[in-house]
Amino acid sequence: MFTTRRTVMAGAAAATGLRLIGTAYAQQKQIVIGEQCDRTGPTQLVGNVLCPAIMHYKDLINKQGGVEGYQIVINESDNQYQVPPAIEEYQREKEQGSVSIMLYGTPQTEALAPRLDADKIPGTCPGFGPASAANGARMPYVFPIAATYWSQAAAAIQYVKQRLGGDLHGKKIGYLFYDNPAGHEPMPVLQKLQAMEGFDLRTFAVPPPGIEVSAQALDISQRYRPDFVVMHVFGRAPSVALKALRGAGYSLDKVLGFVWASAEADIEAAGGYGAVQGYHTMQFAGVGDDYPVRQQIKAMFKANGQSPPAAMDSTVYYNRGLLDAALHIEAIRQALLKNGGQQPTGSDVQQGFQAIRNFDLGGLVPPLEITDTDHEGGGWVQLYQVKGNALVKETPWFRGYRDVVIKMIETAA
Amino acid sequence: MFYREAGVFKTSYAADMALYPLPVSRWGMGVALALLAVIVPLVASAYVLTILNLILVAVVGAIGLNILTGCTGQISIGQGAFMAVGAYTAANLIVRLHAPFWITLPAAGAMTALVGTIVGIPSLRIKGLYLTIATLAAQFIIEWLINHVTWISGGIQATIQMPPPVIFGYQIHTQAEFYVFLLAFAVLATVAAKNLIRSRWGRAFIAVRDQDIAAELIGINIFHTKLISFAISSFYAGVAGALYSYYLGIANYEQFQIDVSIDYLAMIIIGGLGSITGSILGAAFITLLPVVTRRVLEAVGGMFSAGIDVSGMLPELRLILFGTLIIVFLMAEPEGLDRLWRNVRNYFRTWPFSY
Numbered sequence: 001m002f003t004t005r006r007t008v009m010a011g012a013a014a015a016t017g018l019r020l021i022g023t024a025y026a027q028q029k030q031i032v033i034g035e036q037c038d039r040t041g042p043t044q045l046v047g048n049v050l051c052p053a054i055m056h057y058k059d060l061i062n063k064q065g066g067v068e069g070y071q072i073v074i075n076e077s078d079n080q081y082q083v084p085p086a087i088e089e090y091q092r093e094k095e096q097g098s099v100s101i102m103l104y105g106t107p108q109t110e111a112l113a114p115r116l117d118a119d120k121i122p123g124t125c126p127g128f129g130p131a132s133a134a135n136g137a138r139m140p141y142v143f144p145i146a147a148t149y150w151s152q153a154a155a156a157i158q159y160v161k162q163r164l165g166g167d168l169h170g171k172k173i174g175y176l177f178y179d180n181p182a183g184h185e186p187m188p189v190l191q192k193l194q195a196m197e198g199f200d201l202r203t204f205a206v207p208p209p210g211i212e213v214s215a216q217a218l219d220i221s222q223r224y225r226p227d228f229v230v231m232h233v234f235g236r237a238p239s240v241a242l243k244a245l246r247g248a249g250y251s252l253d254k255v256l257g258f259v260w261a262s263a264e265a266d267i268e269a270a271g272g273y274g275a276v277q278g279y280h281t282m283q284f285a286g287v288g289d290d291y292p293v294r295q296q297i298k299a300m301f302k303a304n305g306q307s308p309p310a311a312m313d314s315t316v317y318y319n320r321g322l323l324d325a326a327l328h329i330e331a332i333r334q335a336l337l338k339n340g341g342q343q344p345t346g347s348d349v350q351q352g353f354q355a356i357r358n359f360d361l362g363g364l365v366p367p368l369e370i371t372d373t374d375h376e377g378g379g380w381v382q383l384y385q386v387k388g389n390a391l392v393k394e395t396p397w398f399r400g401y402r403d404v405v406i407k408m409i410e411t412a413a
Numbered sequence: 414m415f416y417r418e419a420g421v422f423k424t425s426y427a428a429d430m431a432l433y434p435l436p437v438s439r440w441g442m443g444v445a446l447a448l449l450a451v452i453v454p455l456v457a458s459a460y461v462l463t464i465l466n467l468i469l470v471a472v473v474g475a476i477g478l479n480i481l482t483g484c485t486g487q488i489s490i491g492q493g494a495f496m497a498v499g500a501y502t503a504a505n506l507i508v509r510l511h512a513p514f515w516i517t518l519p520a521a522g523a524m525t526a527l528v529g530t531i532v533g534i535p536s537l538r539i540k541g542l543y544l545t546i547a548t549l550a551a552q553f554i555i556e557w558l559i560n561h562v563t564w565i566s567g568g569i570q571a572t573i574q575m576p577p578p579v580i581f582g583y584q585i586h587t588q589a590e591f592y593v594f595l596l597a598f599a600v601l602a603t604v605a606a607k608n609l610i611r612s613r614w615g616r617a618f619i620a621v622r623d624q625d626i627a628a629e630l631i632g633i634n635i636f637h638t639k640l641i642s643f644a645i646s647s648f649y650a651g652v653a654g655a656l657y658s659y660y661l662g663i664a665n666y667e668q669f670q671i672d673v674s675i676d677y678l679a680m681i682i683i684g685g686l687g688s689i690t691g692s693i694l695g696a697a698f699i700t701l702l703p704v705v706t707r708r709v710l711e712a713v714g715g716m717f718s719a720g721i722d723v724s725g726m727l728p729e730l731r732l733i734l735f736g737t738l739i740i741v742f743l744m745a746e747p748e749g750l751d752r753l754w755r756n757v758r759n760y761f762r763t764w765p766f767s768y
Contacts, residue, residue, distance in 0.1 A: 039728035078707070078728040083661065083668045084467050088704060091463040091588070107667040110572050114662040118586075130570055180560065181667065184569040 034093025053321025151379030158400025210237030239269035253278030477649020486622030499651025529647020685749025
């Protein structure tokens with residue numbers, strides 16, 4: 001007779017679901033975006049900064065009159081970096097009428113990608129998700145909108161080449177990576193470039209949960225002695241790795257971290273700016289406070305009699321949240337311009353994403369050109385170096401070996 | 414539930430062993446199943462069906478683990494890895510060999526049963542917590558293998574896209590279709606497990622759990638029994654993993670990590686160790702609790718949200734509520750939801766003349 005109980009539970013769930021769909025979203029002239037976040041899971045340090053930024057940007061836009069007369073509604077849900085909640089929340093966001101989804105997490109993106117294509121709702125995965133999702137012809141509704149791990153690897157090698165005098169023949173590069181699929185992802189690019197440029201590549205795996213890197217650091221500094229180290233680690237591993245490399249006597253001026261090893265929080269956890277002088281970080285959004293949009297958000301808080309929230313101090317993740325929100329809203333604007341201001345559908349917004357040009361948000365967003373085949377928008381990155389007490393801009397927006405990366409994206413299954 | 418026997422008039426062993434001795438409960442079960450299979454997919458929204466589908470997959474996995482941990486007393490925290498084995502077996506078969514769906518599912522189960530049996534070998538020598546650590550090792554070894562052997566994982570991203578299952582030429586796509594599909598397997602798994610527990614093997618499992626030396630003295634081969642329990646349990650896990658991957662459309666080992674194993678252990682502990690009904694209740698409980706707490710907190714948070722940023726606080730509160738509820742349930746009824754359910758049933762059985 002267990003079924004009786006289950007029917008009751010199903011009924012309760014149904015009632016809850018129906019009530020939620022009916023809540024206050026019936027107001028006029030609204031456009032709904034679904035947002036997934038990780039507030040309590042393994043990447044909560046990122047989520048608790050990135051997700052408020054998205055809401056603040058939305059508030060700012062709504063306060064300025066919205067988008068072409070529409071107010072933006074963003075519904076956030078916490079997927080805890082797990083797949084079942086991500087699926088459940090996606091379904092709810094769909095029923096709330098979301099025209100686009102901000103995805104969160106690589107496994108979650110992989111699980112939701114087929115659904116986005118089937119439901120014709122565009123979703124963005126800046127800085128994570130499979131690199132092959134940059135192929136707009138294969139996954140028309142998934143938009144990385146920022147440099148994927150493949151582009152990051154190519155840009156890293158480009159930078160190292162320039163640093164080491166323009167020729168990598170006979171040079172040694174170490175690749176320190178988190179031992180999971182995301183960590184493995186850049187490897188084909190690195191191997192291809194190794195064959196092209198003739199450098200020596202050795203990989204050093206950091207097993208999850210990435211809190212012990214001293215053996216790898218010793219291996220790097222004492223045995224392999226590479227000319228440069230490219231580091232692709234997440235979570236607590238970046239700070240641990242930086243500490244270990246420094247402790248093993250390896251100069252951090254010869255270390256370049258990928259986008260999830262590059263925030264203020266990582267630097268502070270590694271012992272503060274003084275401890276990681278010279279470390280190079282890769283960024284897909286601008287870093288620092290010096291952007292008009294951040295000043296506008298601060299002014300908005302001031303006008304409400306509030307002080308700017310603490311999340312704003314963590315500029316790396318906060319600005320990435322701004323980038324994600326801004327591109328969604330810009331895509332909606334493009335969609336509205338195209339369809340004459342009617343309530344847009346998911347397909348309209350997908351077209352809108354592919355129409356994004358010359359949108360740089362005062363330099364915070366790279367010169368993206370999202371097309372129907374390139375959903376990455378060009379794969380632009382910027383390097384910031386730890387100098388004194390700050391992350392100092394080291395290069396303008398650049399990318400490396402674009403032809404190689406594009407060929408890989410096209411051939412990826 | 415709201416009926417009473419007029420007395421015990423059993424005249425054969427078959428009648429005594431029947432799962433549903435009374436016609437009314439047989440009919441009740443039939444009606445309930447029909448309701449679940451026909452009415453629910455017609456009336457429930459896609460969102461509700463999504464949650465139900467996740468529960469149905471969890472039911473299959475939880476029953477499997479309960480056969481091993483609840484009935485045979487061998488604690489395992491390798492459930493997630495076993496599910497991953499099933500997922501990747503099915504994915505490789507369907508993508509590389511274009512095997513039909515009907516072959517991939519039993520093959521996933523069989524492969525996982527093989528792996529589970531190997532993992533179960535130490536159970537002859539070690540018991541309790543020590544065996545738990547051995548299964549934990551299995552969890553990490555299997556994860557590592559999938560992560561590093563691209564022949565299994567289909568590439569360095571360790572993700573294999575899976576086509577939707579095709580049954581009798583019909584492709585399963587929508588949530589409602591998946592619901593009926595998964596319900597069929599959940600019912601099959603439940604019926605099979607119910608019967609297994611009442612069989613010679615099932616009794617042997619329980620004898621081994623309760624006192625293995627006594628079991629050996631009455632002629633049960635402990636090693637065989639334990640290995641068969643591992644094999645059957647892993648078969649269930651493999652099928653659950655394959656079903657889950659079919660449902661998601663991808664096989665990805667990051668969905669089968671240690672936290673999944675812990676979740677399944679929580680399901681059977683909260684549901685009731687050694688009880689099939691408990692597995693189902695536990696699977697529903699652990700899957701629904703985060704959803705319900707989230708909705709309740711959102712509803713409550715909405716009332717107070719004026720001027721305060723609660724969005725950052727709600728997820729934390731949810732974690733607190735989740736933990737508290739599990740503790741409260743276990744304190745109220747240490748034998749799990751199944752016992753709670755039986756208490757309610759027994760109370761109403763004689764109500765209002767309960768003395």
